[in-house]
Amino acid sequence: MLTPAMREFVADLERMHSADLDPEARAEQAARRLGELLRNENVLDARHMEPDPKAYRQHLVHVDPEGRFSVVALVWLPGQETPVHSHVCWCVVGVLRGREHEVRYHFDAEAGVLTETGAEWNDPGEVCWLVPPDEDIHKVRNCGDALAVSIHVYGANIAERGTSINRVYDEPVRAHA
Structure with missing residues (x-):
């Protein structure tokens, strides 16, 4: 069951996906609308905010019937990443x-090294x-x-894929350049 605010958000995303936009423009529009949604603390059903003591938890909130996007809630206990x-x-x-700390990286495939970029x-x-x-x-880590x-919108059918992750990196990390 979706909350009224989430139903309205999903309807807006469906309308947005009917326009012919490149991924950057689509992400920018979805970000603007998600910012508006976050002004309402009651956007998620309680079951979508349940944590897992072992690792951060992914709750699939909604998948577009045409598979164009998915809305996911990620729930983090302190220290989970x-x-x-x-x-x-x-x-x-x-x-x-809560508060999340995000570290971004660039991967140098030739050197096989990640560099922190911010x-x-x-x-x-x-x-x-x-x-x-x-x-x-x-x-990302809950520090x-x-x-x-956090609420995530992905341009893919997460129900089919199970995850939005393409690759997990275990290469060495160089400090911020």
Whole structure:
């Protein structure tokens, strides 16, 4: 069951997907709309905010009937984090609760090394987006002392794929250049 605010958000995403937009423009529009959605704290059903004590938890909130996009809630207990990874599609992320720390990377395939390119603290209401193949390698961690919840919109059918992750990186990391 979707909350009324989430139903309206999904309807807006469906309308947005009827336009012929490139992935960057689509991500930018979805980010703008997600920022508006995050002004309402009651956007997720309680079951979509349940954590897992072992690892961050992914809740599939909605998949577009045509498979054009998915809305996912990620729930993080303090200290939980993703591996360094890239995505299969454009991705928009907005923090609903808590505080997330994101580190972005560039991968030098020749040298087989990741280089930190920046880091951000993302607080409630903040939105960012990633569009492969550029600027989409990152890791995210709940560095706070409370539950963190973020809403993600992916330009793919996550129900079919199971994840938006394209590749997990375990190469060595060089400090910020």
